[in-house]
Amino acid sequence: MANSVETSSSETNLTVAFIGNPNTGKSTLFNAISGGQARVGNFPGVTVEKKVGKCTFENRSVTLIDLPGTYSLSPRSADEMVSVDVLLGRQSDVATPQAVVCIVDSSNLERNLYLFSQVRDLNLPTVLVLNMWDLAQTRGVEIDPKALQERLGVPVITTSAHRKIGIDEVGKAVVAAIESEVKPPPKLFPAEFYEEIEKLSNWIVERGGEPVHFYLLERMLLDVRGASEESVGKQLTPDLKEYLGEARLRLASSGCRIPAVETKLRYNWIREQLDGVLTRTTSDQTASVSDKLDKILTHRFLGILFFAFLMFLVFQAIYSWSGPFMDMIENFQGFITGLVEGWMQPGMLRSLIVDGAIAGVGSVIIFLPQIIALFAFIAILEDCGYMARAAFLMDKLMTRVGLSGKSFLPLMSSFACAIPGVMATRVIENRRDRMVTMLVAPLMSCSARLPVYLLMIYTFIPASLFFGWLNLQGVVLFAMYSLGAVVAIPIAWILKKTFFKGETPPFVMELPPYKWPSPRIVFDRVYDRAKAFVLRAGSLIFSVTVLVWALSYFPSDHTELFEIETNIESITATSPAIELELETLAERHNQLSGQLIRASYLGQMGQAIEPVVKPLGWDWRIGIGALASFPAREVIIATMGTIFSLGGDVDEENPGLKSALMAAKWPDGSPLITIPVALSIMVFFALCAQCGATLMVIRRETNSWRWPIFTFTYMTILAYVAAFLTYQIGTLLAG
């Protein structure tokens, strides 16, 4: 669509691909250049994220493609093949890139250049970006970029993407690289290898195949059971497989043992290039600080203690720090409601706006402070390098349930939101590990559950202190957060013993040196995720809220109710007689609204399912709240707000949902929500798969309906049983 507008500039439109190792700041650089306005989707047929941004380099409009972080360009699966296909213009939904930008971590140049040396063999205009330049300097790594540029034959620039330093140079270097002639890639392999490539090329053409790119021929020879031969030789197999086997044998007999030869020759070449260009000063202060820190943080006793303390601190802290902000939002909501009620007469539209829209969206937004606090903690831990240590510390434990330390990060992220968590399972190379991690990730207590916990805990759990500082409310919150993780252990174990049996996959992981977290990176991540949460709250939750409002409003006749409301609002003077009249009116109002909601569609549905939820200690209102929350669990607050405020349980002095819940009663007058009921609600929400978006992401990632349906079923049964036990045992103990 945009193309039709830019007909005149179509000739100058460039496509540029970004590639780099994980943790090189590639995405930060990508965001800095594209202004954070990337479109995120999936490459067709595979589970690889496609991130495309727009920008301008030297007055030429540019399409940027952010390829997934990788240590090498030796595709072993269809997913890994995508990057090679994009770079070689074989991916039909992306234009062939005119240039490739290879982003490396300057403080870990040697290992990072391995990918660069493969990218070089693509024979495309290439720019090498030495990112995290500031970090390398503080770590005593001295690099001469000019000398490196001379040796490598490509433009070399230095950036510190998280400080937006050197960003403009990237565009200039890319345009310069495109406009100048590409120097042929260095020939790292012995002559025999290039002869075999020539032979392979001829062999394919002789059999009627299309001519194949040099890099793919190289990969076909070097990658035993790789994805390139699969991708190229669809018509030629099994002949091709046989031919490649023989070719590799010929190479081995001439001293090129595959696959070891590639890594050995490339690393030798890298060392030659860096000789005299890169020096490490011995007075590396930060490294020794990092070493000392590591001694403590990965210590067999202190490390675990610190880890547990950190996790506990996170939840205690977000709990107390967010309070003032929550109050501010609540006051603002009350202010807006007051304004609307001042402008409008009681009626259907006002009811929709106040009880549907404002109440619904407001009671979700109110939890933004906690969510921001939680995401900030996760972003800081990731950026300072602690997350990799957490995986290192947790690996042995995770292997007990058949997973690896790499599953820790996706599962930890799922505490914020299962959607990025499920997507983060992409770092797990092993399919079985990835599947199990994905299927238990929704059990982790995501931020959308936080509102339910907070509401229930603030309202029903006493804020008594143990030892003078340990708040009972914090303890219950911690217990709820732990519940999903604890339950996930036997579930993962069972899944590993049944559906996903197999050998233990590799655990080869980089432990980056500790650094101070970058405020910009932390801010960007928090902003991104908070925005996503609010957008979901704004669209999905809004529509569900209005639907629930409609179900609870119709088909009853509200004329009398509105008359009473108009009456109440018209009375302003205060005298004992008028106050008495007000009280009578209010009583009639509550009674009437109770009748109305009971007669509504929602009330009818609720009463029908009450026998099912009664063993959990719930009445039909809570049951309806849970039912309405299956598309998105955030909705529970909005739904309950709508149900309880329309139900006339609102305390006039404090129009919050908390007081409405405390005032809620069974028909016999006993309080509806006791501590066992509050716990049963929380346990249900902790374990239930009430998130359509997560299930959709699982579908997309597994490319099958089977797994989202499986996840939904097992979690719902689990949630029901656990909530049942919680209520029954809780009642016994309390009784």
Next chain:
Amino acid sequence: MQNQSEILKTLADVKQVGTTVRIVDVLGDDAVALRLMEMGLTEDEEVELLGFAPLGDPIEFSVRGYRLSLRSSEAARVHIETI
């Protein structure tokens, strides 16, 4: 051959923190072997043992100027010689 493979030691046999050893070979052509080599564990390269995770596994090494974590089962794939 039988004799030689008995004499060969692997990275998993290194127990003393701070020991530096030299890589002789990484065995196999599977995903684990390839990843080990891609991460820079290649012939003649020197590796230092930095420490063990609290439960004894995985193991932290220093190679090519960065820190790498391997499980003992993976470290056992890397044949080494003492210096």
